[in-house]
Amino acid sequence: MNLQPLKIPAGWSVEWNLLTETDPTEKTIHEFSGSLLLINSPTRLKAIDVCWKLEGDINGFYQLQVIPLLPNFVSKTNEMEYEGLWNSPEVEFKTKNRLELVDKINDLLFHLKPYVDKRILLEPGIVDLPNEAIRQQLMAQGPTENIIRDIINSNHKKLQDLLLDCTEIQKHTVQELGKKGASKGVKNKAKQMLLSKRFRE
Incomplete structure (x- = not known):
C-alpha cells in the first residue's frame, strides 16, 4: 500500500x-x-x-x-x-x-489565494472584541442610527471604511466622515464620494 x-x-x-x-x-x-x-x-x-x-x-x-x-x-x-x-x-x-x-x-x-481574515484585530490572532462586535452588528443590521454613531465615536478607520462601503449610507454621514474621519484615508474617501453623481444630486 x-x-x-x-x-x-x-x-x-x-x-x-x-x-x-x-x-x-x-x-x-x-x-x-x-x-x-x-x-x-x-x-x-x-x-x-x-x-x-x-x-x-x-x-x-x-x-x-x-x-x-x-x-x-x-x-x-x-x-x-x-x-x-x-x-x-x-x-x-x-x-x-x-x-x-x-x-x-x-x-x-x-x-489557492490566501484567506482574508475580515475580523478587526489588535494583533494577528487577537480580536479587538468591542470593535469586532460593532463590525458584526453592521454586517447583520446595516448602518442603523445607533451603529453609525458607535462607528463614528469609535474613531476606528477600518470600521469607518466599512461604513462608507455600505450602499445605504446617507450624505450627511459621508459629510461627517469627510470632516471627522479617523484617518486621512477615510476623510479622502468620503470627500471623493461626495463628488460622485450619487451625492451631488
Whole structure:
C-alpha cells in the first residue's frame, strides 16, 4: 500500500495522509474511512481536507473541501491556533476518479489565494472584541442610527471604511466622515464620494 504522491510546495504542512494509490474495490473499501488527507497552510489560512463519502460504500466518491482557517493567539501557550470554518468551505469538489482528485489537489496547492481574515484585530490572532462586535452588528443590521454613531465615536478607520462601503449610507454621514474621519484615508474617501453623481444630486 503506497501513499499517493503529491506536489506539495513550501508553506503547506501535512497533518495526516491516508490517501494511497489504491482504488476502491470490494477488497480495499475498508481502507476508505474518515478523513484521508488533511493539509494546512498557516500563511494562506487554508486547509485541504479529503474524505470518502460514504464510508465503506463502494459506490461512494472522494470529497475535497477547502476550509478557511481563523488564527487565534493563545496567551497561555504563547502559540497561534487555527480554527477551521468547516461550515463555510471555500471549495467543494467531488469525484470517483483518484487521478482526477490528485490533479485537483496539486492545482489547489499552488493556486489557492490566501484567506482574508475580515475580523478587526489588535494583533494577528487577537480580536479587538468591542470593535469586532460593532463590525458584526453592521454586517447583520446595516448602518442603523445607533451603529453609525458607535462607528463614528469609535474613531476606528477600518470600521469607518466599512461604513462608507455600505450602499445605504446617507450624505450627511459621508459629510461627517469627510470632516471627522479617523484617518486621512477615510476623510479622502468620503470627500471623493461626495463628488460622485450619487451625492451631488
